[in-house]
Amino acid sequence: MDRGSERDASPGRGAENTAAGRIPLAVVIVDRAGLVSHWSSGAGRMFGPGRETAVGQPVADLLPVSGALPDDLRDDTPDDGAGPDLETSLGAHTGYPTAGRARLTPPGRGDDERIDVLWWAYPLVGPGPSRLLVLAADATRLREARGHLDESTERIAPGFARHTELPTAGDLERRLPEILPNMGPGLSARIVSQILELGYPVLEFSQYERVPVTPYWGVPRRPGRFDSVVPRPRSEPLIPADALADLEYAAVRERLEFLNEVSSAIGTSLDLGETIREVTSAAVPRFADFAGTHLRSAVLAGEGFPDGPPDASTLMHRVWVEHNDEPGRWDDTVPVGEAFAFPEHTPFYQCMVTGEPVLIPRISDELGNRISGEFEKRDLRPLINGRSLLIVPLKARNVVLGFMVLLRRPDRLPFDGMDRTTGAELAARAGLVLDNARMYTYQENVAETLQDSMLPQVSPRMAGCDVATRYLPGTLLGRIGGDWFDTVKLPGSRTALVVGDVMGHGLNSAAMMGQLRTAVQTMAALETPPAQLLRNLDDLARRLGENYLATCLYAVYDPIRGELQIANAGHIPPVLVRAADGGSELLELPTGAPIGVGGVPFEATTVRVAPGDRLVLCTDGLVEVRGSDIGEGLAALCESAAHPAASMDTACDTIIRALNTRGGRKDDVALLMARLNGIPDDHVAHWHLESDPREVSRARHLVRERLLEWGLPHAVDTALLLVSEVVTNAVRHGGGGPVGLRVVRAGDLLFEVTDEEPELPDMRTAGPDDEAGRGLGVVSRLAKEWGATTRGHRKTVWFEQALTP
Template sequence: MPVHADHPRSIDETALAAAALDGTMAGVAVFDTELRYLYVNPALVRHNGLLPAAHLGRRPSEVLPDIDAREDLMRAVLADGRAREVTSSGRLPAESGTARCYWHGAYHRLEVAGRVVGVVGIVLEVMASDAEQHRFAQAQRHLSLLDSANTRIGTTLDMDTTCAELTELVVPGLADVATVEVFPPDVAPPVRPAPPDVVRMRRAAISSVRGLSRGIAQFGVAGDYIDYQQDAAVPRCLVTNQPVVENLTGDERLSRAAPSPERVAAYRELGLHSAIAVPIAVRGAPIGVLGLLRACGSPVFTDDDVVVARELAVRAAVHLDHARRFTHEHTIALELQRSLLSEPRPPHPHIEIATRYLPADRSVLVGGDWFDVIPLPDGRHLKAMGDVMGHGVEAAVAMSHYRSLLRLLADEELPPHRILEQLDRMVERSGLDRAATCLIAVVDRTGGVCEVSSAGHLPPVFIDPGPAGTWLGDVPAGPPLGTGFGGYRTTRVECGPGTVLFMYTDGLVERRGEDIDVSVARLADLNLPESGDLEELLDAVLERFGPGAEDDIAVMASRARVPFPADDCATG
C-alpha cells in the first residue's frame, strides 16, 4: 500500500502493514477520490475471482456490475469523513450459477497530511440462511420501491396519470395485478345511479404482469365504473380506513373479497389467491383504494408487504389530492369558459361565422380573449374581438365585464369609434384595473361597407375570393381600453360579396424574437380553401400559426353567404 512521502516509516513498519493486509481474511481495498481501485489485498482478489490488474484504475460498478457496490455510500464517506457500515449482496464472478453472496462492509476516509486521498473499504463475507436471504432480498425490493416512488409518482396534475404511475410502480415488484379506484368526481357528467346495496368506484388505472393482462381485462379497464358488494374487501377497507388482507384459500373467502359473487370462478381460473385493499386517504378521509393481487406461484402477502403498500398509498395520496383538486377546479374553469365564451350565433341567416379559442396553457382554460357578434337594426351587425391583459379567472371576469358593456353600448347604434370611446370611459369609471385591446367592425350587409375601429388591437384581414385577394386592413390603432386616453377613429372599408373578415388576438402571431409587424404581414398570405369552408380556413390557420404560441389564441372568420340577389349583396 503506498505511503505518502511526508510520512516516512521504517522498513519494519511498512512490512508490518503489508503483512497485516496481505494476511487478513477480510477483503481490503483502497479507492481514490474518484472511487477507482488503487489497491486490493489477496483476500479480496480471491473473493472477487479477478486478478488485481482487473481492479486497478476502475470503479467497483465497472469491475463487478452484478453487486450492490454502494458507491453512493462511499461518496458520502468522502464528503463528510464519517465512517459507515453496510450489508450488501450480489453475484460475484468467482461464484458459479446464480448464487447470491452477502457481505458486511466498513468504509472510512483516507487522509494523508490533512489531504483527502481516498476511501478504505474492508468487507467480510457473511452467511445467510435461505429464509434470511429471501427476507433480505425482499427488504431490498421494498426499499427500492419506496425510493422509486419519490420520482415516479406525481409527475403531473392529472389524476388518472398519477394512478397509472402507482400501479405501474408496484407491478411486478409487489403484486401481479394492481388497480387504483377512486370515488366518482363530484363535478362531472352524471353516470347511471348505483343500486343502494353497492359501493361504486371508478377504476382510474390497472396494471398486470403480461400473462394476466388479457384475463384481467374482463373485470374492467381504466375508466370503467366498478360496483362492489358491501362485504367485499374494498368497501370494508373504506369503512375502517385500514388495509384489508385476503389470502384467498377457499371459495367462501374469495367470494367475500370479490366485487360480486359471479367473479369467483373467473378469479380461480386466473389463479388469483391473495389480495390487499389499501385505503388512499387525505386528512383521514378516503379518496380511493389501491388494490393488489397475486396469482399462481407468487407467495401470499406478508405483513411487510402490507406496510410497504400502505406507505406507497400514503405517498400517492398527497399527489392524488393535488390532482383531484386541480381536476375539480379545471372542470369548473372549463364550464366558466364555456359560459363566458359561448360561440356567437349568426345575427342573420345569411351570415356565416366560425370561431376558435385555444388557451396557451392547456391547464388554464379561462382567459381574457373574447369574440362576439351582435345584431343591429337595418340588417347591420357588430363584430368584436378583444384581449384583456393577463390569464386565469381574474382575466376572464374582466373579459365578461368588457363584453357586457359592449353589448349594452351596441344598442345605442353608435359608430365604432364612439362605441370604443364610451366603453373606455365606462371601464375607467368602473374601477376595472385590467386594460384590454379591442377591434370592432360594423358591417352593413346590404351596402358592401365595413366600418372598423381599433383600441390597440391588431388589424383585421380581408380575404376576397375574387381578384382583390387578401389584404390587411389599414386601421389606425388607438390606445387600449381602460387607459382613459380615447382618440379612436373609424375606417370605412369597401368589400365585395363573399369577402371574409378574419379577426384574431395577438397570440396567433406574436412570437419571441420576431418583430410583430413581420408576423402580422404573413397573414396577407391567407387564402380560402378550395371548399370555401370557414371551419377549414380556421383549421389551416391554426395549423400554420398555432405551434409555438405563448399566449391565448382567439380567431373568428365571418362573411355573408353568396350568391344573393343583386339588391342584397353583402360583405363580411
C-alpha cells in the same frame, strides 16, 4: 456428470437432493470510467467500505476479488482527469458474463478471518453510464449455516442455470426487482433485457445441488420442496443467527428505498389519468403481481371533493389495472372502466368504509368462493384463489377517495405485516398525488366551464354575411384566458363583428372577459357608434379596477351600403381578402390604446368592401410567438387567409393549421372570419309614408306587391298583418312626422319602421275592454325576432319574418 448438461437442468428436475435458500448478495455497479456508481449495504459489510466512501472510487481499489476484473484495470493507469476507460480496459474480458471464486481478508480483520467469496460479473451495454454489474456472495456464511462444507470441498462453484425455477423470460423479469430491489425499476428492466440469455446466478454445491442467490427481506424462507443434505427444522432460515439483525435492517432499508423511488416516479403530471396510471404501475412487479385502482365517481368526474364517507351505494370506478400475468387474462373479468358498488361482507367494502388496509395472507378456496359469489355473472376464483391479498385505501384529508387492490401469486412470499405498512405508506403517497391531480382537474373544469359559458354561440348566417369562428385554449397549465369573439345583429341588416383579448390568464381574465363582452353587446344593441363604444368600454374597465386591461377591435358591416366601420383599441389589425383578385392586406387603422388605459381618443375608419370579400379578425395568440417578430406572424396570417377554400370552416382550419404549428404558442386564440356577401339593390325596398292613418292601407299594398314580385306569395298574409300593426303604432305615436318603411330580403324578411319619436315602445298586456295595446303582442307571437332601437331623435321598430316554417 457432464457440467454443461448439469447446468441445463432445472433444480429438482434432474437431482434428488436440491435445496432452495437465500443468502445476502453484494451488488456493485461500475460506470464507464471504472468508478463505482452503486454500492449496496451488502457490499459494505462484505468488503469493508460503506456506500459514502465507495461511490465514486476506482473499482479496482475496492474489489480485491481475483478475476472479477481484468488485471490491467487494477494497474496504475495514467490519469487523464476522466479516470480509466473501463470499456477499453475490459475489452474482450467482459464481452460475456464471468464468474469466479476468491479467498480474501476484509479490511480490519486478521488472516484467520478470511472469507470465501463467490462472484458474478454481468457486462451492461447500451445507453447510460453503467458498464458492469457485479454480484458477490459470502460462501463462508453459507458453509456455517449448512454445516457440511469443509475446506477441502471444491465442488462449490458459481454457475448460470438457464432454467433455474425461471423457465420463461417473463418469470425472470417479474422476479428481478425482488432479487435486486435496490436497483430500481429502470435499471432492473435494463439488466433484464441483457441477461435473459446469460442465465440465472446459482451456487453449485455438488453435481446434484444448487441454491439460488437472492436477497433476503427479513422473512424466514418458505420450506423447500426438497430435503437438504443435512436435515434442519423447516421454519429455520438458511442464514446465520448473527446476520438476522443486519438483514432485518436491510429489509426496512429496501422498503424505504422502494417508497422513495415510488414517490419520485408518481405525481410527475397534474393530469388525473396519467397520475392514476403512474400510481398503479408503481406497485407492479416489485411489490405485487397485480394492482387495480378504484376511485369514487366524484373524484373521477372532477366534481370536487367527495361528500362524506363511502357506503354500500357508493359507485367505484375501476380506472386502471396493472399485472404481469399473460396478456388479457384479467380483461374480461375485471375490465377497466367498469363502475359498480362493492357488496357488503367483502374485504373491498371493509377497506372502503373503514379507511384501513385489509390483509389476507392467502385467499382460501372458501373465502374465494364467498368473494366471487358476491359478484354476479363473473367467476373470480381462478384469478384470486391461493393468492395473497392486500387492499389499501387511497385517502386525502381523512376522506377515502378510493382504494388499490394488490395481489401476489402463490409462488411468491405472501404479504405480511411489514408489507401492510409499506402498502399503507404507498397508498398514502398515492392518495396525496391523486388529490392534487383531482383538485387541478376540478379547478380546470370550473374555469373551462366559466369560459365556455361566456363564449357566444355565433350564428353562421347573418344578414348579408356568413361567419365562422375558432377558439383554441392556451397550452400552459391553467390555460384559461380572456380571448373572445362575438357577433351582434343590428338594425338595418347590419352586423357588429367583435374580437378582444383581456391581458393575463386565469379566472380573473375570464371573468373580466365576460363583463366586457356583455357591455359590448349592450352598447351595440343601442347602436352606439364604434369609436364611442370603445370610449364607453374604456371608462367601464377603469371603473371595474386598475388592472383591467384589454385590446378590442369593433367593426360594423352594412351589407346594403357595402362598407365597414372599424375602431381599434390596441388590437392587432384585421386582414381583408379581396374577392376580385384573391389578394390579402392588413387594414391600416389608428391603433388606439388598450381598454383600461384611459385618456386616449379612439377613431373609426370606414372601409369600402365588395360582395365576396372576407374579413379575418384574430387575437395575438395566433400570430405572436416568443422569440419571433410579430410581423412574421402577421405575414403568415395574410398568406394563409388568402388561400382558396371551399367553405368558411375550411378557410378557418387552413389558417389554424398554418399558424398553430409554429413552435412556442402558449396563449389562447380567438379567430373570427366573415364573408361579406352584401345585399343586392333589388332585394331592398324603401318607402316614405305620411303620418296619416290612410297610409296604413298604402303600406299593406306596397308590401304585397313587392313580396309577389319576389315570388313569396306564402309570406304575404303574415307580413301584411305585422306591417299593419307596426305602421299603425308609428302613425299614432310617432310624433306627427314622416314614417319610413323598409323591407330587406336576406335569408329571411326584415321589416323596419322608423318614426320621429325617440321613446321606445312598451309591450303591454291589454284587457278585454281595451281598444289598444295588442299590436306588439301580435308582433311578438308571429315574428321570428323583433326589437326597437333609438338613434338621435328617431326610433326604429324592426321585426324578422321567417320564410320557411
